[in-house]
Amino acid sequence: MPKISGMKVKLYIKDAVTGKLLAGQRNATLNRSAESIDATSKDTAGFWKESIQGFKEFSIDADGAFVESDEAYKILETAYLNSENVDVYLEMPSGKKYEGNCTITDFSLEFPYDDLVTYSISLQGSGALNIVEDE
Numbered sequence: 557m558p559k560i561s562g563m564k565v566k567l568y569i570k571d572a573v574t575g576k577l578l579a580g581q582r583n584a585t586l587n588r589s590a591e592s593i594d595a596t597s598k599d600t601a602g603f604w605k606e607s608i609q610g611f612k613e614f615s616i617d618a619d620g621a622f623v624e625s626d627e628a629y630k631i632l633e634t635a636y637l638n639s640e641n642v643d644v645y646l647e648m649p650s651g652k653k654y655e656g657n658c659t660i661t662d663f664s665l666e667f668p669y670d671d672l673v674t675y676s677i678s679l680q681g682s683g684a685l686n687i688v689e690d691e
Contacts (some may be wrong), residue, residue: 558648563648564648564649565584565646565647565648565649566578566581566645566646566647567581567584567586567616567644567645567646568628568643568645568646568647569628569631569642569643569644570595570631570643570644571627571631572635572643575647576616576626576627576628576631577628578620578626578628578629578632579620579623579626580620580621580622580623580626580674580675581606581618581619581620581626582619582620582621583618583619583620583640584616584617584618584646585616585617585618586615586616586654587614587615587616587617588612588614588685589612589613589614590609590610590611590612590613591609591610591611592607592608592609592610592681593607593608593609593610594606594607595608597609598618598643599613600642601651604613610642612685613662613680614683614685615658615678615679616644616646616658616679616681616682617676617677617679618676618677618679618680618691619674619675619676620674620675621672621673621674621675622665622672622673622674622675629675631655632663632677633663633668636660636663637682641657641658641660641682642657642658642659642660642664643655643657643658644656644658644679645688648663649676650671650690651689651690652686652687652688652689652690653686653687653690654685654686654687654691655685655688656680656681656683656684656685656686657681657684658679658680658681658684659679659680659682660677660678660679661678661679662676662677662678663675663676663677663678664676664677664686683687
């Protein structure tokens with residue numbers, strides 16, 4: 557299996573028509589987790605606890621160099637100011653996408669006096685994370 561360079565995985569923000577690449581992106585992390593439900597009973601073998609998977613959730617954290625004219629950033633800023641969710645996806649080089657609806661929970665700009673202006677964003681999934689394979 558060939559290895560995949562993280563620099564080839566890109567975050568897109570959807571508008572009404574298509575996905576817009578978030579400019580200046582440096583890093584992105586897709587976090588996936590699930591609650592653990594205790595399924596231990598008197599029938600459990602030995603004295604070992606058993607568990608099953610409960611509710612799942614996902615989030616995306618990203619950061620990058622701020623590009624003031626970027627359309628995707630403008631969509632995020634408008635959604636944040638209007639308390640609206642956004643549809644996003646992470647696209648792999650193969651075309652495989654991890655997509656879902658998200659609430660913007662953190663949206664920071666950093667203005668150092670001796671470096672680039674940068675942004676960071678945290679997106680909390682609202683509903684299912686869908687995996688779409690390129691056809």
